[in-house]
Amino acid sequence: MATLDTSRPAAAALFAGLSLRAWKVIGLAAVLAAACVLPFTISSYQLLLANQVIVYAVALLGLNILTGYNGQFSLGHGAFYAIGAYCTAILLDKTGIPYWATIPLAGALCFVAGFLFGLPALRLEGHYLALATFALAVATPQLLKYKDFDFLTGGVQGIVISGPDTPGGLPLRSDQWLYFFCLLWTVPLFVLAWNLLRGRTGRALMAIRDHPLAASSMGIDLARYKSLTFGVSAMYTGIAGALGALLAQFVSPDSFDLFLSIRFLVGIVFGGLASMAGVFFGAIFIEFVPNLADLVSKAAPQAIYGIVLIVCMYLMPTGVMGLLRALGHKLGRLVAR
Amino acid sequence: MSGPAANGAAKPLLGVDGLSVHFGGIVALDNVSFRVEAGQICGLIGPNGAGKTTLFNVLSRLYQADSGTIEFEGKPLLRQARHAIAPLGIGRTFQNLALFRSMTVRDNVMIGGHCRARGGFAANALRLPFVGREERTLGERALRLIETLELGAVADTPVAALPFGTQKRVELARALASEPKLLLLDEPAGGLNHEEVEHLRDLIGSIRDRLGVTVLLVEHHMSLVMNVSDKVVALDFGRKIADGTPQEVQRNPEVIKAYLGGEL
Ligand SMILES: Nc1ncnc2c1ncn2[C@@H]1O[C@H](COP(=O)(O)OP(=O)(O)OP(=O)(O)O)[C@@H](O)[C@H]1O
Numbered sequence: 001m002a003t004l005d006t007s008r009p010a011a012a013a014l015f016a017g018l019s020l021r022a023w024k025v026i027g028l029a030a031v032l033a034a035a036c037v038l039p040f041t042i043s044s045y046q047l048l049l050a051n052q053v054i055v056y057a058v059a060l061l062g063l064n065i066l067t068g069y070n071g072q073f074s075l076g077h078g079a080f081y082a083i084g085a086y087c088t089a090i091l092l093d094k095t096g097i098p099y100w101a102t103i104p105l106a107g108a109l110c111f112v113a114g115f116l117f118g119l120p121a122l123r124l125e126g127h128y129l130a131l132a133t134f135a136l137a138v139a140t141p142q143l144l145k146y147k148d149f150d151f152l153t154g155g156v157q158g159i160v161i162s163g164p165d166t167p168g169g170l171p172l173r174s175d176q177w178l179y180f181f182c183l184l185w186t187v188p189l190f191v192l193a194w195n196l197l198r199g200r201t202g203r204a205l206m207a208i209r210d211h212p213l214a215a216s217s218m219g220i221d222l223a224r225y226k227s228l229t230f231g232v233s234a235m236y237t238g239i240a241g242a243l244g245a246l247l248a249q250f251v252s253p254d255s256f257d258l259f260l261s262i263r264f265l266v267g268i269v270f271g272g273l274a275s276m277a278g279v280f281f282g283a284i285f286i287e288f289v290p291n292l293a294d295l296v297s298k299a300a301p302q303a304i305y306g307i308v309l310i311v312c313m314y315l316m317p318t319g320v321m322g323l324l325r326a327l328g329h330k331l332g333r334l335v336a337r
Numbered sequence: 338m339s340g341p342a343a344n345g346a347a348k349p350l351l352g353v354d355g356l357s358v359h360f361g362g363i364v365a366l367d368n369v370s371f372r373v374e375a376g377q378i379c380g381l382i383g384p385n386g387a388g389k390t391t392l393f394n395v396l397s398r399l400y401q402a403d404s405g406t407i408e409f410e411g412k413p414l415l416r417q418a419r420h421a422i423a424p425l426g427i428g429r430t431f432q433n434l435a436l437f438r439s440m441t442v443r444d445n446v447m448i449g450g451h452c453r454a455r456g457g458f459a460a461n462a463l464r465l466p467f468v469g470r471e472e473r474t475l476g477e478r479a480l481r482l483i484e485t486l487e488l489g490a491v492a493d494t495p496v497a498a499l500p501f502g503t504q505k506r507v508e509l510a511r512a513l514a515s516e517p518k519l520l521l522l523d524e525p526a527g528g529l530n531h532e533e534v535e536h537l538r539d540l541i542g543s544i545r546d547r548l549g550v551t552v553l554l555v556e557h558h559m560s561l562v563m564n565v566s567d568k569v570v571a572l573d574f575g576r577k578i579a580d581g582t583p584q585e586v587q588r589n590p591e592v593i594k595a596y597l598g599g600e601l
């Protein structure tokens with residue numbers, strides 16, 4: 001039978017005596033080390049921005065698990081970010097629960113919310129699911145403003161909370177501590193997601209994305225996997241929302257409008273669908289490009305934002321990670337030659 | 338060389354009884370009954386549109402039957418959920434390919450083994466020790482199948498980049514990874530040249546002989562079906578028109594009529 005030689009040289013090639021895998025490990029270690037040094041080298045304001053990027057990366061990871069890996073579109077993930085944020089804010093405002101304990105509670109609440117939303121959404125394919133999630137995004141700010149929930153949500157005013165203090169004995173400013181607190185959540189969340197996606201579950205998610213009918217013929221229970229994925233995805237984005245509330249020390253309905261959901265979608269597409277590393281590029285994009293657009297033109301920042309986005313997608317149709325992979329592939333060929 | 342049906346009272350591996358399916362006005366299957374004994378290779382032939390693929394789709398619960406029953410190892414199949422078919426031990430390939438196109442050959446084959454492992458969301462996320470063992474077992478089984486089907490050179494290539502014939506072999510490897518008792522092959526020789534068909538015949542023979550898998554084979558390639566099958570069932574316009582040894586079916590006047598001008 002015909003055998004085809006398309007084996008990938010990049011996979012086996014050595015760069016300066018080390019395999020690609022070894023380079024990835026080294027790169028990851030370097031990034032982690034840099035992330036630990038970062039808060040001692042930049043200003044408080046810059047640290048706030050960096051922290052927001054990390055929080056967005058977690059939110060984008062949640063959406064990417066759902067959309068990039070499992071092929072379910074969501075135009076409403078801002079809603080889960082909002083639920084997480086409000087959960088933390090309300091708990092801090094109304095109860096004596098310590099701030100660190102609100103994060104897992106927000107995650108659990110969002111898991112349940114996402115799972116329940118995912119159940120009926122199972123019957124919806126493609127555009128219809130996008131519409132249902134769109135409705136969720138539209139409804140969220142209005143529900144948060146709703147009069148009868150005032151006593152909890154603070155209505156239009158929102159809720160002001162105080163940021164966490166550095167635990168006794170640690171030689172850190174409170175903003176530095178908050179940064180490490182977010183990092184302490186982010187790193188395990190990424191490790192768990194990596195484990196989830198590289199094994200049997202991850203393959204099942206991608207199989208459902210590629211060919212749902214064949215996936216069910218392979219014994220994959222679509223209803224179970226799709227609704228659990230919705231739950232896990234909402235949990236990640238909800239935890240990000242909870243951390244984001246600690247960061248902003250403030251929640252209000254208008255910070256969780258439809259545009260937030262769209263920015264999340266922009267983030268995962270820009271970084272690269274179905275890529276874990278890509279969400280960091282996506283997070284950087286959605287955090288900084290609006291500000292840059294503002295600098296370029298005070299009159300029409302949205303137009304600038306749109307133009308930058310179009311140019312980026314034109315130059316990198318598969319996102320930053322797609323481009324990096326293609327470059328790595330070329331490099332591999334050159335080295336192998 | 339027929340199957341081990343020494344005891345007439347023994348349940349067949351697969352028993353189809355009075356099965357009917359229609360789509361609007363089209364009768365795709367009309368009161369079809371037949372049985373396949375464990376260890377047999379059973380050919381399923383019929384002109385285009387005879388209902389062969391429809392029968393496969395009912396067996397894998399993709400289509401709903403209007404009436405009739407199907408028993409697999411004595412258990413009623415039509416009450417099972419779609420995703421419960423593979424774990425029961427029925428694997429299949431698709432006439433027009435249904436691969437996971439963005440995924441590599443290796444991942445496709447490993448998904449075939451999905452129903453032979455059990456690690457769920459939490460166990461995978463925490464990478465519990467048993468998950469690691471399962472992954473190794475699945476990976477080794479996939480590797481063996483990849484080598485058997487001569488897919489080694491493309492193991493880490495996304496399926497979409499491969500030619501049709503290679504993709505057919507990936508489907509076969511994926512189906513075998515589920516360790517089926519009954520394997521449904523829908524036109525595996527489609528698009529293969531003469532030499533490749535010879536190879537396929539040996540392969541189907543060894544799947545039965547070495548792996549002990551019962552095979553239900555839909556094929557238009559007559560010499561392949563007649564050579565490899567222990568028994569043959571012929572359909573025409575959804576009706577069963579013949580059922581017997583390859584020789585009997587080849588001589589059947591209704592089959593000759595259905596294929597008039599055909600290959601027989
Ligand atoms: N999903 C469907 N909706 C409507 N009609 C269908 C559907 N699937 C099959 N049919 C019809 O049922 C009949 C049997 O089709 P089937 O695909 O089972 O034939 P087949 O024996 O596999 O033919 P071939 O050898 O061409 O693959 C055909 O008339 C076909 O048009």
Ligand SMILES: [Mg+2]
Binds near residue numbers: 432
């Ligand atoms: Mg067919």
